[in-house]
Amino acid sequence: MLINLTDVLSCDGKVVKKTVETELKSFDTDLGHFPLSEEEPLALTLTNLGKDKLLIEGSTKLKTVIPCDRCLTDVETLISLSISREVDMQQTAEGRIEDLDETDFIIGYNLDTEKLVYGELLVNWPMKTLCREDCRGICRKCGRNLNEGDCGCDTVELDPRMAVIAEIFKNSN
Structure with missing residues (x-):
């Protein structure tokens, strides 16, 4: 879902809170295809920090099935995401690439919530998933x-x- 940011950027100090349903139905990476069985709505807080800087904060919970790293049994896993990103809206796309700024979720003056959640999910993906601690x-x-x-x-x-x-x-x- 795209959220237009012009309202938030219209005056310094403005805060906008939104709750949006994301349309992310699965998490697909080189690791595999992981369908998302449950997904809480994304609670976003957009804050204009002044000088064309935007603070994006949000939280959501996702549930997926990940194979156990030892026995390959499916494990239902709850992943909680807590998002906090500061974005400089004056910077061009080329400038963001040069600064290695990972803000592909900003397209012009729009926020792509699916790309934001996907990026956070990629960073917060569990390193090791076990069906139980004493898995043989x-x-x-x-x-x-x-x-x-x-x-x-x-x-x-x-x-x-x-x-x-x-x-x-x-x-x-």
């Missing part, structure tokens, strides 16, 4: 989920530096 993962040999029970595979792994010596003993018998 999957067997390296057969792929069975070890949380459901042992698979019976031989899990003894020899030190690879000793593989040559082990081969000598195997051949001497």
